[in-house]
Amino acid sequence: MMRSLLTAALLASAAAPALAADPVTEGVAKDMPSLMTLYRDLHANPELSMQEVKSSAKLAAEAKKLGFEVTTGVGKTGVVAVMRNGPGPVLLMRADMDGLPVVEQTGLAFASKVKGTSVTGVESGVMHACGHDTHMTAWVGVARRLAAMKDRWSGTLVMIAQPGEETSEGAKAMLEDGLFTRFPKPTHALAFHDAASLPAGTIGYNVGPALANVDSVDILVKGVGGHGAYPHTTKDPIVLASRIVMALQTIVSREVDPQEPAVVTVGSFHAGAKHNIISDEATMLLTVRSYTDETRKILLDGIRRIANGEAIAAGMPADKMPVVTVREGQHTPATVNTEALTTSTAALLTQRFGAERVLKTRPVMGGEDFGRFYLADKSIESLIFWVGGVPQAQWDKAAGDPAKLPSLHSPFWAPDAEKTISTATEAMVVAAMGVLGKT
Numbered sequence: 558m559m560r561s562l563l564t565a566a567l568l569a570s571a572a573a574p575a576l577a578a579d580p581v582t583e584g585v586a587k588d589m590p591s592l593m594t595l596y597r598d599l600h601a602n603p604e605l606s607m608q609e610v611k612s613s614a615k616l617a618a619e620a621k622k623l624g625f626e627v628t629t630g631v632g633k634t635g636v637v638a639v640m641r642n643g644p645g646p647v648l649l650m651r652a653d654m655d656g657l658p659v660v661e662q663t664g665l666a667f668a669s670k671v672k673g674t675s676v677t678g679v680e681s682g683v684m685h686a687c688g689h690d691t692h693m694t695a696w697v698g699v700a701r702r703l704a705a706m707k708d709r710w711s712g713t714l715v716m717i718a719q720p721g722e723e724t725s726e727g728a729k730a731m732l733e734d735g736l737f738t739r740f741p742k743p744t745h746a747l748a749f750h751d752a753a754s755l756p757a758g759t760i761g762y763n764v765g766p767a768l769a770n771v772d773s774v775d776i777l778v779k780g781v782g783g784h785g786a787y788p789h790t791t792k793d794p795i796v797l798a799s800r801i802v803m804a805l806q807t808i809v810s811r812e813v814d815p816q817e818p819a820v821v822t823v824g825s826f827h828a829g830a831k832h833n834i835i836s837d838e839a840t841m842l843l844t845v846r847s848y849t850d851e852t853r854k855i856l857l858d859g860i861r862r863i864a865n866g867e868a869i870a871a872g873m874p875a876d877k878m879p880v881v882t883v884r885e886g887q888h889t890p891a892t893v894n895t896e897a898l899t900t901s902t903a904a905l906l907t908q909r910f911g912a913e914r915v916l917k918t919r920p921v922m923g924g925e926d927f928g929r930f931y932l933a934d935k936s937i938e939s940l941i942f943w944v945g946g947v948p949q950a951q952w953d954k955a956a957g958d959p960a961k962l963p964s965l966h967s968p969f970w971a972p973d974a975e976k977t978i979s980t981a982t983e984a985m986v987v988a989a990m991g992v993l994g995k996t
Contacts, residue, residue: 584702585982589975592698592982595619596974597667599690603656603683605673606721607730609634612654612693616718619697623704625716628740632730636718637740640704645712648992649743649937650985651927652689652696653722659684662968686966688751688946691977693718695749698982703989710993713741725771725889728929737933745898745992746930748941749981754959755945756952757973758980760906761918762942764899766848769818771889771924772857774843776801776864777880778828779873782837791835795828797871798839801864801879802826805843808859813852820846820922821856846922848891857883892928898938902988906942909987910980918943923965940988944981946972 595615604612613634620638621627628637634654660682661669673683700716717736721727737743755761778801780794805821813819821843828839843860847853864879907915931939947962948971955961963969 580706581702581983581986584705585698585979585986588698588701588982589979592694592978593975595697596690596694596978599693600665600685600974601667601669601671603669603671603685603690604654605658605675605683606655606724607633607676607726608673609654609720613718613720616652616654616693616697620700620716623700625700625704631717631736632720632727632732632734634720635727635731635734637731637736638700638716638718639740640707640714640716641741642707642713643711645710646744646992647713647715647741648989649715649717649746649930650696650699650989651717651719651746651748651930652692653719653727654689654693655721655723655727656683656689657686657723657966658682659686659966659968661686663971665971684968686968686970687723688965688970688972688977689722691751691946691972691974691981692749694974694978695981695985698978699985699989702982702986706990709995710990711995712993714989714993715741715743722926725887725924725926728926732929732933742934743930743937746927746937746939747985747988747992748927749944749985750925750941751946751965751972751977751981752943753947753962753965753967753970753972755916755918755943756947756949756957757945757976758914759945760910760915760942760980760984761945762894762899762903762906762915762940763918763920764894764896766891766920767894767941768892768920768925768928769820769846769848769922770850770853770891772845772853773884773887774845774857774860775882775884776841776843776860777882778839778841778864778868779877779879780835780837780839781877783835785833785835788835792871792873792877793835794839795836797867797873798826798828798841800867800871802841804863804867805860808856808863812855812859817852818848818920818922819852819856820844821860846924848920889924889926890928890932892925892941893931894940895931895938898940898992902940902942902991905987905991906984910984942984944977944984946974946977948973
């Protein structure tokens with residue numbers, strides 16, 4: 558059963574403070590000092606995508622101490638920790654480990670001063686600007702609580718520390734390295750993400766698409782270069798590319814159902830090197846986002862059609878047609894929350910934390926490769942939920958307007974880590990017990 562008698566008892570005790578203290582809340586509170594020490598260490602020592610050697614070692618060591626069967630190096634730097642505890646469901650619980658190439662500007666005493674070089678050879682500062690340090694810390698907290706409660710649940714727990722979420726490589730790499738064949742295949746999958754749009758300690762969830770399909774598209778616009786004083790002797794790729802930019806906006810406004818969310822953003826436009834030279838090419842880089850495969854196809858097909866159509870209208874010869882490249886290797890599929898697990902978990906969290914702290918939120922256009930686990934086998938019940946991280950004083954000062962606050966990936970993002978981690982740990986334990994708790 559999704560909800561055990563034990564879980565019901567824990568929720569009842571949370572609703573009636575006069576009764577005996579709640580074992581989950583007490584256990585998390587007892588763990589918080591050491592968890593915060595771990596958090597500060599992880600925050601000060603971030604690692605870039607697919608380079609999470611030290612981070613994964615720290616999490617693997619914690620899991621080994623708790624009695625998990627631990628395998629490292631899965632999908633390059635991933636960790637798989639398995640605890641078999643009798644018959645029952647197989648629950649996958651995931652935390653991502655990678656930081657971002659961002660120079661931290663939070664002013665925290667334990668702010669990152671780390672520099673790193675990406676796999677593309679770019680050197681930069683490194684920061685946990687997306688809060689994956691809170692994810693890893695809560696992962697350890699959840700492992701401790703569930704290991705201590707083995708007599709109260711039955712099934713198999715598969716806790717994974719995933720690399721490369723920010724580059725959409727990690728989940729795919731772990732699956733290709735046998736995550737579902739070398740290890741117990743999950744019947745359920747759970748994760749959380751800290752949120753810069755909710756006050757600390759608040760939980761957000763939704764049913765269905767939670768995060769978007771993300772595609773990176775390059776458009777190479779060809780032309781015939783020449784002197785800026787004699788444009789009639791050229792085919793100006795900047796003018797053509799500008800027409801393409803404007804026409805692309807009509808895909809969302811005129812081809813996609815108005816009730817179906819979609820985004821086409823030109824994030825980079827580069828051409829030419831001098832005032833009086835008409836270049837022979839222009840390059841545009843796009844991010845394209847949607848929630849369904851059908852809408853994704855409309856967007857990508859429309860981009861190709863418009864690029865070619867505008868080139869024809871500009872009189873470009875056949876050998877000068879734009880080259881549209883969809884970077885399939887960087888594609889992040891939409892993350893979907895399945896109805897049964899989402900609904901039952903939301904009910905458990907609402908009973909524990911109260912309706913004022915558990916909110917139904919809207920899906921976002923950000924990307925998250927957690928959805929790959931569900932897509933690998935759609936029989937899996939899957940849920941990722943949000944745990945707010947905005948310090949209450951900042952939230953109040955901004956009057957609850959996230960646009961006035963640092964966002965995820967900002968060099969200024971500094972969540973209320975203690976409240977975020979304690980809430981996430983408790984919520985993930987309650988959600989896990991909803992799946993694994995004994996009847």
